[in-house]
Amino acid sequence: MTIDGGAPDPFALERVDAAPGPAPHVHPDIAGFWDSLREGHLSLQRCSECRTLRFPLSTHCHVCLSGEYAWEPIDPRGTVNVAIRAHEAVSDLPASGVSLPEPWRGMTPYLTGAVDMPAGVRLPGRIVCTCGRALRPGTPVRAVLLEAADGATTYGFAHACP
DSSP: OBOTTSOBOTTBOEEOOOOOBOOOOOOGGGHHHHHHHHTTBOEEEEETTTOOEESSOOSSOTTTOOOOEEEEEOOOEEEEEEEEEEOOOOSEETTTTEEOOHHHHHHOSEEEEEEEOTTSOEEEEEEEOSSSGGGSTTOEEEEEEEEBTTSOEEEEEEOOOO
């Protein structure tokens, strides 16, 4: 993607090919987040009153309680804070009665974790990495677009494996 004048858009996300994960549940209050992904950016809420960048997404600012905000694209670069490799997915969680969606069962093994972003937030997400280095804290990654099982666009992170 480019911005006016043909310069590369520093906030544009690249789409990567990975096994599709479950489709997201899109609540109307956070539809702007999913809209920004469809447009190729990772955007978060910026409070209009105190200017706090909000994550988790919310109807009101967790600092000043204002309900006014704007969606703002963030730098897609980040560093791994913590990551795990899931070798198998359980088919259900008996105590809770919850069954995992079929896509998770077909994705194993996969990496997931939390990534520290330069904007000052820590985002959870799937991590696409074939070399295993993304399991180490401090490893640089970049937010990317992933396709969900129903064709919806979601996000994750990718390490530039050698």
